Amino acid sequence: MVSNGFLIIFLQSEGLLMGYEKIGAVIAVILLIFALVVGYLLLTNRKVNQLEQKLQELEGKE
Amino acid sequence: MKRESAISIGYKSLAVLLLLYTLIFGLTNELPYQAIWEQSARNFFFHVPNWTVLIVLMGISLVQSLRVLRSYDPDLKLKRTSLELDVMAVEAAKVGIMFCIAGLVSGMIWARVTWGSNLPASDFAAWWNWDPKQTCALIAFFIYLGYFLLRTSFADPEQRAKVAAAYNIFAFATLIPLLFIIPDRLPGLHPTAEQGSQLVQLKVDATFTTVFFPAMIGFILLGYWIYEVRYRMGLVQYRLDEIEAERAYNEV
Numbered sequence: 001m002v003s004n005g006f007l008i009i010f011l012q013s014e015g016l017l018m019g020y021e022k023i024g025a026v027i028a029v030i031l032l033i034f035a036l037v038v039g040y041l042l043l044t045n046r047k048v049n050q051l052e053q054k055l056q057e058l059e060g061k062e
Numbered sequence: 063m064k065r066e067s068a069i070s071i072g073y074k075s076l077a078v079l080l081l082l083y084t085l086i087f088g089l090t091n092e093l094p095y096q097a098i099w100e101q102s103a104r105n106f107f108f109h110v111p112n113w114t115v116l117i118v119l120m121g122i123s124l125v126q127s128l129r130v131l132r133s134y135d136p137d138l139k140l141k142r143t144s145l146e147l148d149v150m151a152v153e154a155a156k157v158g159i160m161f162c163i164a165g166l167v168s169g170m171i172w173a174r175v176t177w178g179s180n181l182p183a184s185d186f187a188a189w190w191n192w193d194p195k196q197t198c199a200l201i202a203f204f205i206y207l208g209y210f211l212l213r214t215s216f217a218d219p220e221q222r223a224k225v226a227a228a229y230n231i232f233a234f235a236t237l238i239p240l241l242f243i244i245p246d247r248l249p250g251l252h253p254t255a256e257q258g259s260q261l262v263q264l265k266v267d268a269t270f271t272t273v274f275f276p277a278m279i280g281f282i283l284l285g286y287w288i289y290e291v292r293y294r295m296g297l298v299q300y301r302l303d304e305i306e307a308e309r310a311y312n313e314v
Contacts, residue, residue, distance in 0.1 A: 007089065009101055010175055027089060034085060038078055044291045045074075049066070051298045058305065 070290075073283050080280030084108075088273045102175045107273050109172055111281035112165035113199075113241065119158035119285055120206070124234040126151035127227035134224075148223035149300055151230060153293040155209060161285060162203050169196065177251055195245035195252040202240045205233050 007026060088107040126147050133144040140147075170189045173196070178188030190196065212229055216222035245252060 007104070010171060013175070013179065027086075030085060030089070031082075034081065041074075041287060041291060044295070045066075048291055048294045048298065052294065055298055055301055059301075 074287055077280055077283035077287055080276045081284060084273060084277040084280055088277065091269055091273060093269060102172055103270075105168060105172045105175075106270075107277040109165060109168040110274075111278050112161045112168060114278055115161040115281050115285035116158050116165060117237065117241070118282055119154045119161065119289060120234055120237055122289065123151045123154035123158060123230055126154060127230040130223050130227040144223050145219055146297055146300060148219075148226065149296040150293045151227065152210075152213065153296050154289050155206060155230065157285060157289045157292060159203070159206050159210075160288075161281075162199070162206065166199060166203065169199070173251075191251055193245075193252055194248040194250040195241070198240040198245050202237050205236055205240075209233055 007030075011026065084107055088104055093101065093103055129140065129142075130144050130147045130151060132138060133140050133142075133147060142150075173191055173193075174183070174189050177191050177193075178185070181188035183189075209226060209229055213222055213226050216225060
């Protein structure tokens with residue numbers, strides 16, 4: 001059950017979470033962090049592709 | 063812009079899907095009751111994969127280091143130069159050490175809930191128990207930290223690549239005994255092969271395995287994705303530096 005989740009117990013034991021109404025918020029924050037990580041990776045991936053393309057062009061000129 | 067291959071898109075999409083599945087079901091699925099662990103058993107889906115990714119990435123780093131040393135053989139014609147392989151080795155180790163830190167932190171939080179719940183949060187013993195596995199994992203972390211420190215002490219890139227590659231082989235050789243063999247033979251808080259009845263119980267439970275194995279694959283793919291992006295960026299930077307140096311030399 002979500003209400004008994006490890007994370008919730010941990011946050012409650014540390015006084016960081018009061019009441020079960022914030023459970024959804026905690027999961028939302030975790031998913032947001034995950035989305036940020038994936039977003040960062042996708043952007044970096046795109047940047048690397050562009051740089052590799054530029055490098056190929058530069059090496060072609062030389 | 064350079065196009066991604068189907069395999070590349072496929073494994074990255076799979077990583078996102080598996081990790082999303084792990085996050086949602088790992089946090090919300092009903093788990094069978096486990097003494098001591100109770101609901102903290104959910105951390106198994108995050109803590110154990112971190113260490114698995116560490117081993118996979120340090121394994122990749124080891125292979126690249128071996129290739130660095132082999133690249134000096136004049137009879138061998140490798141596609142990459144020793145310095146390019148060195149970039150790949152160090153980037154794998156960097157991502158690996160990031161997962162090592164994640165493993166140590168997730169382990170500390172788990173220790174707080176299971177072994178240190180009766181102690182106040184301000185007490186260090188609530189978070190860290192000097193259990194053989196914890197201690198050995200910390201030693202492994204410092205051994206790899208030594209790899210990065212060693213690299214900073216060489217100005218010559220070729221010399222740095224060779225010495226760091228040799229050290230990396232030693233570092234990996236210590237990783238397996240430190241994470242598995244030594245802790246298994248000492249009494250401690252972590253479940254060992256003999257004491258791991260709880261672990262076995264969880265492993266055979268379908269509700270557990272349906273999250274655990276996708277989590278393992280998802281984390282490994284995520285680790286590889288970060289490594290791939292980092293080493294490609296490192297190789298571009300290396301080539302740009304080389305071109306710049308060539309230009310400067312030609313101008314002189």
